Amino acid sequence: MTGRAxxxxxxxxxxxxxxxxxxxxxxxxxxxPTERTMGxxxxxxxxxxxxxxxxxxxxxxxxxxxxLYLARRRxxxxxxxxxxxxxxxxxxxxxLVTGPIWAKPVWFVWWTWSPRLTTSFILVLLYAAYLxxxxxxxxxxxxxxxxxxxxxxxxxDAPLVWFSIRWWRDIxxxxxxETGGLASSMxxxxxxxxxxxxxxxxxxxxxxYRLESMRLSVERLARRVDTFR
Amino acid sequence: xxxxxxxxxxxxxxxxxxxxxxxxxHSRERKLGEDIARLRDILEKQ
Numbered sequence: 001m002t003g004r005a006x007x008x009x010x011x012x013x014x015x016x017x018x019x020x021x022x023x024x025x026x027x028x029x030x031x032x033p034t035e036r037t038m039g040x041x042x043x044x045x046x047x048x049x050x051x052x053x054x055x056x057x058x059x060x061x062x063x064x065x066x067x068l069y070l071a072r073r074r075x076x077x078x079x080x081x082x083x084x085x086x087x088x089x090x091x092x093x094x095x096l097v098t099g100p101i102w103a104k105p106v107w108f109v110w111w112t113w114s115p116r117l118t119t120s121f122i123l124v125l126l127y128a129a130y131l132x133x134x135x136x137x138x139x140x141x142x143x144x145x146x147x148x149x150x151x152x153x154x155x156x157d158a159p160l161v162w163f164s165i166r167w168w169r170d171i172x173x174x175x176x177x178e179t180g181g182l183a184s185s186m187x188x189x190x191x192x193x194x195x196x197x198x199x200x201x202x203x204x205x206x207x208x209y210r211l212e213s214m215r216l217s218v219e220r221l222a223r224r225v226d227t228f229r
Numbered sequence: 230x231x232x233x234x235x236x237x238x239x240x241x242x243x244x245x246x247x248x249x250x251x252x253x254x255h256s257r258e259r260k261l262g263e264d265i266a267r268l269r270d271i272l273e274k275q
Contacts, residue, residue: 025240041232044239051243090250094243101239105232200247207254214261221268225275 010206017203020196024050032189044102046189050197051094057201058088059127059158066151069144075216078144081151082134083208085127087201092124107171115164116172123161126154140219 028046035042061084069077099117100110111117130150137143165172174181182190 029236029240039232040236043236047240047243090246094246097242097246098239101235101242105230105235204250204254207251207258211254211257211261214258214265218261218264218268221265221272225268225271 013199013203013206017196017199020192020199024193024196027189027192031192033183033185035186038106041102041105044098046193047197048095048098048102049190050193051091051098053194054197054201055088055091055095056158056162058084058091058205059123059155061205062088062127062130062151063155063158066148066155069148070152073141073144075140075144078148079209079212079216080205081148082131082212083205085130085151086208087204089124089127089131090204091197091201092120092127096120096124112171114170114172115168116161116170119157119161119164123154123157126157130154 024046028043032043032046034040062081065077065081065084068074069081099120103112104110130147133150134143134147137146164170165174
């Protein structure tokens with residue numbers, strides 16, 4: 001694919017993300033019916049859940065890319081692992097910010113150390129540590145290898161977050177999509193928001209991956225300049 | 230605080246986080262683009 005075709009696809013993806021997020025905002029704030037018990041505060045759910053689902057996806061991409069790097073040692077897999085970790089932190093950061101804002105009027109506390117909340121917080125800390133660890137290595141091969149191992153180990157927390165509300169008693173609401181607890185009138189809004197966040201995830205991942213490719217180009221060019229000196 | 234204030238705060242926080250991240254990516258892209266152009270210029274002169 002030529003550079004111009006890639007640019008056009010990137011532009012199309014950006015337009016789709018903008019349209020998708022605008023529609024998602026409309027569906028979440030206006031299109032979805034008001035929940036009977038919680039009222040309008042429940043509308044936070046329409047962005048909170050998709051941010052969590054895409055955040056998990058980002059960390060799963062990091063896990064897969066880390067494994068592929070360890071198997072094949074290609075810098076592209078390391079770049080994808082880094083891009084997905086950073087985007088995952090952003091998306092899970094949205095989860096950790098919107099969760100307490102929803103919790104305060106519903107639970108009357110901003111935060112409680114329940115299994116779901118604690119494991120989620122640890123998950124974000126682990127991937128933040130992943131980024132810090134990367135910065136502590138000068139040698140690109142060693143950095144990529146250590147980061148890949150760290151990425152694989154960090155992902156062990158993801159199933160704990162996902163299953164925490166099934167395995168342990170938790171104040172966090174049960175997974176409504178899987179248990180069928182979400183009213184059918186609320187489902188279209190959630191699906192639109194999930195699709196919009198899916199597009200947003202792809203867009204951010206693509207931009208962050210391109211950024212890492214540029215950084216690798218700078219490293220390569222700098223090495224060539226050094227050899228001439 | 231009214232429930233609507235919490236709703237507004239949650240959505241505002243999401244858009245602020247997203248805007249800050251996009252701005253960070255954009256500024257890093259611009260800096261790396263300048264670095265690439267500068268290094269290519271040095272290589273051409275050599």
